[in-house]
Amino acid sequence: MAETISHSVPVPVPQQQKAVEDAGRSLVSYVLPVYNEAEGIRSFHEELAASVATRPEFDYQFVYVNDGSADGSLAILRDLAKNDPRVQVVDFARNFGHQIAITAGLDHADGDAVIIMDTDLQDPPRVSLEMIDAWQSGAEIVSARRRTRQDSRFKRFTAHGYYRLLRHCAEVEIPVDTGDFRLLDRRAAEELRGFRERSRFIRGMVASMGFEQAEVLFDRDERIAGETKYPMRKMLRLAADGVTSFSTVPLKLITRIGFASLVLATVGIVYAVGLRLFLPEVTVSGWTMLMVAMLFLGGVQMLSLGVMGSYIGRIYSEVQQRPLYIVRKVIRYDDD
Ligand code: UDP
Ligand code: MG
Numbered sequence: 001m002a003e004t005i006s007h008s009v010p011v012p013v014p015q016q017q018k019a020v021e022d023a024g025r026s027l028v029s030y031v032l033p034v035y036n037e038a039e040g041i042r043s044f045h046e047e048l049a050a051s052v053a054t055r056p057e058f059d060y061q062f063v064y065v066n067d068g069s070a071d072g073s074l075a076i077l078r079d080l081a082k083n084d085p086r087v088q089v090v091d092f093a094r095n096f097g098h099q100i101a102i103t104a105g106l107d108h109a110d111g112d113a114v115i116i117m118d119t120d121l122q123d124p125p126r127v128s129l130e131m132i133d134a135w136q137s138g139a140e141i142v143s144a145r146r147r148t149r150q151d152s153r154f155k156r157f158t159a160h161g162y163y164r165l166l167r168h169c170a171e172v173e174i175p176v177d178t179g180d181f182r183l184l185d186r187r188a189a190e191e192l193r194g195f196r197e198r199s200r201f202i203r204g205m206v207a208s209m210g211f212e213q214a215e216v217l218f219d220r221d222e223r224i225a226g227e228t229k230y231p232m233r234k235m236l237r238l239a240a241d242g243v244t245s246f247s248t249v250p251l252k253l254i255t256r257i258g259f260a261s262l263v264l265a266t267v268g269i270v271y272a273v274g275l276r277l278f279l280p281e282v283t284v285s286g287w288t289m290l291m292v293a294m295l296f297l298g299g300v301q302m303l304s305l306g307v308m309g310s311y312i313g314r315i316y317s318e319v320q321q322r323p324l325y326i327v328r329k330v331i332r333y334d335d336d
Helices: 015-022 041-053 073-083 098-108 125-136 153-169 186-193 202-207 232-246 249-278 280-319
Strands: 027-034 059-066 087-092 113-116 141-149 178-185 213-220 327-332
Touching (some): 027 098, 041 059, 041 125, 073 087, 073 327, 087 098, 098 178, 098 186, 098 202, 098 232, 113 186, 125 141, 125 178, 125 213, 178 186, 178 202, 186 202, 232 280
Parallel strands (some): 027 059, 027 113, 059 087, 141 213
Antiparallel strands (some): 113 178, 141 178
């Protein structure tokens, strides 16, 4: 039994799997992040297993990453691993977040193709079969694009706006209305493993790699159980990571705002000095303008500092070079 404490060492392919690979069959790995999904994870696994059973020409590996769940998800996953030799569970020492969980799953997946998928059945397993078809016809990266989604009106509205904003300012072309539900060919997965930045926006990293890309359209279902693990705070952080990892537009924007306020300030200065020189008796009435200018510039400066600060904060956490995640244990079928 491999008791892994390190963070990014890829686990060797089990012997039995190697033999199968040698026989020329392709292995498809699923990367499955789990955070407090105890209510639905069993039905998820059943549905996934039923879906892949319709494509017996491939071998499968299911890499579940338990992202510090506190609701008994781990016990269920352990049970799944005990009953299904294709299941492997990477158990995190605490909650590291969705993007990091996907990263760990990728590090542990050995497939010729790797599929990243949520475990709440919002990404339907049958769609992953369509991705496999697209991969078989030569695509190296297959993204699933949402035709419709069942989330709250607020989430749909903000996501719609965000993807368009990102397309506008990002330096790489990030496909709109596409989450992390994707298939990566072995080559693409290997490349993606090399991206070790801490503020991760995986859909952007994938887009920046190139490769032969394809798309499948799907209707995103509702969660089967439980509620979203992306509250406002986490959603905003992911959104900010997306912008700051792929764009320096905010930094350029503050330069422009700086210029604009400089022009305004010049007008103000000319006006104030003119007034002082030619109409000295009314100068004291300029108090309003003084306040307006001071408060306005103060606000612009604070805002600019904030934008710069968020980039500097990211530089700081990158140079610390801490491990991306800590694994407590990797659980497999043959463990006791
Ligand atoms: N998830 C995770 N760690 C987290 C939050 C979420 O591994 O800190 C997993 C979660 O179990 C699910 C996927 O990431 O499989 C997507 O999360 P969720 O469904 O809550 O996000 P939404 O679909 O609402 O955007
Ligand atoms: Mg979901």
